[in-house]
Amino acid sequence: MAKIGYGIIGCGNIGPVHAAAIAAVPAAKLVAVSDVVERTAQALSDKYGAAMYTDYRQLLERKDIQAVCLCVPSGMRMEIAVACAEAGKNVLSEKPLDVSTKRIDRIIAATDKAGVRLGCIFQSRFADGSGLIKQALDQGRFGTLVLGDAYIKWYRSPEYYASGAWRGTKKWDGGGALMNQGIHQIDLLQWFMGPVKTVKAQVTRRLHHGLEVEDTATAMLEFENGAFGVIEGSTAIWPGHPARVEIHGSEGSTYTEDGAIKFWQFTKRRAVDAKIEAQLSRESELGSGAADPLSSLKTEGHRRQIADFTQSIQQDRPPRIDGREGRNAVALIEAIYRSAATGKAVKP
Numbered sequence: 001m002a003k004i005g006y007g008i009i010g011c012g013n014i015g016p017v018h019a020a021a022i023a024a025v026p027a028a029k030l031v032a033v034s035d036v037v038e039r040t041a042q043a044l045s046d047k048y049g050a051a052m053y054t055d056y057r058q059l060l061e062r063k064d065i066q067a068v069c070l071c072v073p074s075g076m077r078m079e080i081a082v083a084c085a086e087a088g089k090n091v092l093s094e095k096p097l098d099v100s101t102k103r104i105d106r107i108i109a110a111t112d113k114a115g116v117r118l119g120c121i122f123q124s125r126f127a128d129g130s131g132l133i134k135q136a137l138d139q140g141r142f143g144t145l146v147l148g149d150a151y152i153k154w155y156r157s158p159e160y161y162a163s164g165a166w167r168g169t170k171k172w173d174g175g176g177a178l179m180n181q182g183i184h185q186i187d188l189l190q191w192f193m194g195p196v197k198t199v200k201a202q203v204t205r206r207l208h209h210g211l212e213v214e215d216t217a218t219a220m221l222e223f224e225n226g227a228f229g230v231i232e233g234s235t236a237i238w239p240g241h242p243a244r245v246e247i248h249g250s251e252g253s254t255y256t257e258d259g260a261i262k263f264w265q266f267t268k269r270r271a272v273d274a275k276i277e278a279q280l281s282r283e284s285e286l287g288s289g290a291a292d293p294l295s296s297l298k299t300e301g302h303r304r305q306i307a308d309f310t311q312s313i314q315q316d317r318p319p320r321i322d323g324r325e326g327r328n329a330v331a332l333i334e335a336i337y338r339s340a341a342t343g344k345a346v347k348p
């Protein structure tokens with residue numbers, strides 16, 4: 001079967017992770033890259049022998065590209081995603097799909113209209129641990145769900161925020177500790193626990209006072225299934241800790257650190273449990289975002305998700321995380337910001 005040709009738009013920090021991941025997927029091929037900064041595009045083009053453009057519209061003219069990875073700053077995606085759809089390209093966007101559900105809905109409408117796939121990168125869903133937890137939830141192993149929590153207690157330095165003019169701005173980043181960093185675990189939490197019915201939240205800046213967005217947030221959740229939960233997110237805590245997602249029910253509990261299962265107990269044991277228990281000390285295959293956003297991020301999560309997206313095109317099926325799935329975490333974070341602004345409990 002012919003390889004699926006990829007283009008990458010945005011070659012900054014995460015663009016090269018996409019390039020490495022595409023190179024590791026046998027059914028995919030990196031054809032061209034684009035960045036408005038010529039030397040940034042050139043560096044990635046040289047490394048992978050891909051064509052290079054400073055205007056992404058030229059990349060979209062290529063017939064040998066079927067899929068485009070969007071790695072530009074978060075709030076710049078909608079216009080480019082719509083152009084990709086109109087050019088008939090499948091779109092695989094970094095998280096968040098864009099900075100508001102309003103802008104995301106325009107992306108979904110454009111890709112639906114063009115009949116192309118829309119995928120949203122949430123590589124944490126592709127961690128082995130995430131799959132095992134989802135399976136146990138689908139099998140009802142936790143009994144009645146009682147609490148579901150996400151703790152993202154991270155550190156980002158002033159230099160990190162200074163490294164891009166878009167970082168920490170409302171328009172381009174959309175939010176801070178939750179919309180940019182904690183969104184991975186927030187996505188996991190609602191994927192595991194189901195939709196949130198109400199949220200009561202507060203946000204603040206404890207360290208990074210120059211930002212327009214929060215560096216610290218807490219939210220109390222009630223899920224539609226009646227369980228409660230909390231989200232705590234920060235980029236102001238030194239030295240930064242592994243992100244935890246906890247699921248607790250009347251018949252079992254688990255928690256993960258950076259997607260690796262660290263606790264796993266159920267009232268009724270199954271054969272799979274011994275194998276999972278034997279791996280509780282295993283490090284995450286995804287790396288950790290606790291302190292340094294990139295040197296510790298591994299490409300494995302992106303590789304798995306790009307392999308799925310590539311297959312979805314070849315097999316003419318939806319990708320595992322489509323646009324509507326990708327939208328959910330942004331809708332919940334928007335509700336958190338609304339609650340923090342009004343002091344009221346709100347519905348996502």
Ligand SMILES: NC(=O)c1ccc[n+]([C@@H]2O[C@H](COP(=O)([O-])OP(=O)(O)OC[C@H]3O[C@@H](n4cnc5c(N)ncnc54)[C@H](O)[C@@H]3O)[C@@H](O)[C@H]2O)c1
Pocket residue numbers: 009010011012013014015034035036037040054056071072073074075076094095096121123164180293297
């Ligand atoms: N999945 C993850 O774990 C993960 C990790 C890091 C970043 N991200 C996401 O990736 C996105 C980019 O983050 P980053 O850290 O790579 O940012 P960055 O600033 O390092 O890179 C963005 C690049 O986009 C380029 N760009 C801007 N407008 C463009 C345009 N019109 N055409 C072509 N290129 C353009 C910029 O010149 C820059 O090189 C963000 O949305 C972020 O949330 C995801």
